[in-house]
Amino acid sequence: PSVFASILDSQKGGFFAIRPARETATGPVTYRQLYHSDTNILISRFLSNMGVGQVHDYMPVGAGEDQERWLVRELVVVRGKMYFEVECSPSFNYAQDPHEVELTPYGARFVSQKLTMVLTSVKKRQWAKTASGGAMTRLKLSEGQKAVFIFREGKKDEDLSHPATTETTDKLYQNTMTYWRNWVSQCTYKGRWREAVYRSALALKLMTFEPTGAVVAAPTTS
Secondary structure: OOOOOOOOOOOOOOEEEEEEOHHHOOOOOEEEEEEOOOOOOEEEEEEOOOEEEEEEEEOOOOOOOOHHHOEEEEEEEEEEEEEEEEEEEOOEOOOOEOEEEEEEOOEEEEEEOOOEEEEEEOOOOOOEEOOOOOEEEEEEEEOOOEEEEEEEEOOOOOOOOOOOOHHHHHHHHHHHHHHHHHHHOOOOOOOOOHHHHHHHHHHHHHOEEOOOOEEOOHHHOO
């Protein structure tokens, strides 16, 4: 079952939010979302009068079974400086199973009866528990600086240091981008709706069961 389902229940569904903090701007913050061209890497962009930041979200492909089960979130400031809040609050078994939170300098471990999930960051940070059963940290980044967070399945007794260096995640990012572009380049359609056709193909590819190639039911129903 999903651990992030706030789209179904904003109070108990669970979420993983990376958002600008109040110190980021004296005026409004503008939000934009788009996919990195010809890939399934999602970019969420924040534009303020103090700076511009963005989050790159992806699950690695072609990286080995363990790493392909990671959710990688890369936060980077491309102009100026910005303050951010990172809050992770999973909800197990659609909020039916309680869980415990264990904080470490690198993140947190969320332990339910049947499943353990781990959130880690490359650098040590000050983490705090939240009322919703999550973990939260605040950080400031200047132009060119990056913070990488990995959310993955874990074990109750494992070491909670970060599983990858910045160099490793940079390689995972490039490999993932190359994989999607190579895959979609096999499409032979070259007409005026190329962008829409490519995006539809990429979305359907995310919804396939890899061993058989079968598409999950939801996109195929009316």
